[in-house]
Amino acid sequence: DVKVTQSSRYLVKRTGEKVFLECVQDMDHENMFWYRQDPGLGLRLIYFSYDVKMKEKGDIPEGYSVSREKKERFSLILESASTNQTSMYLCASSPGTGLIRKQFFGPGTRLTVL
Amino acid sequence: ELKVEQNPLFLSMQEGKNYTIYCNYSTTSDRLYWYRQDPGKSLESLFVLLSNGAVKQEGRLMASLDTKARLSTLHITAAVHDLSATYFCAVRETSGSRLTFGEGTQLTVNP
Numbered sequence: 001d002v003k004v005t006q007s008s009r010y011l012v013k014r015t016g017e018k019v020f021l022e023c024v025q026d027m028d029h030e031n032m033f034w035y036r037q038d039p040g041l042g043l044r045l046i047y048f049s050y051d052v053k054m055k056e057k058g059d060i061p062e063g064y065s066v067s068r069e070k071k072e073r074f075s076l077i078l079e080s081a082s083t084n085q086t087s088m089y090l091c092a093s094s095p096g097t098g099l100i101r102k103q104f105f106g107p108g109t110r111l112t113v114l
Numbered sequence: 115e116l117k118v119e120q121n122p123l124f125l126s127m128q129e130g131k132n133y134t135i136y137c138n139y140s141t142t143s144d145r146l147y148w149y150r151q152d153p154g155k156s157l158e159s160l161f162v163l164l165s166n167g168a169v170k171q172e173g174r175l176m177a178s179l180d181t182k183a184r185l186s187t188l189h190i191t192a193a194v195h196d197l198s199a200t201y202f203c204a205v206r207e208t209s210g211s212r213l214t215f216g217e218g219t220q221l222t223v224n225p
Binding site for chain 2: 031033035040041042043044045048050056058090092094096099100101102103104105106107108
């Protein structure tokens, strides 16, 4: 089974802090994704990566950056956390080729910025 | 820009009843996915629909895809309490691997 893990289930940070969210997958998937989930808005794509050191902006990249130094690990960085970044953050991975390319999700990190 | 709309967004139904959740999308796509999310949990894959007319069934859930109408349905038969969850459809753009998600349908099945 594909396993996607995220470094923390719950995180509380203060405004202005630098925040790192880590995601690791164990199935050698090429693609990795970061979403945020807010009530009434569904899942919105922040950034994704289709290869090591490659990244693409999603729909809401402002205030975020990412890093992918190794294939299995994709990090989301909040350079200076703000209260409007309080949200559930979900990481996902998928194969880069193949018919289905289903995305597999991690357990999520609920971030609160005070 | 690909847009995905689900309706209804909230659905409260009695056990034993049937109902359908609809997922409309705005541009051509070749893949449609249904996911389930339990409260406080992550997303779990239910179905992947790959072509026009595709139908997949698992237990009391059946999903179908009409690419000409740009519509997918998730039909619930004889609902049970365990089906209470939020259901998302997601559409993949014709090229690439990114998905666009609907807003989700929060289903509550009452005894």
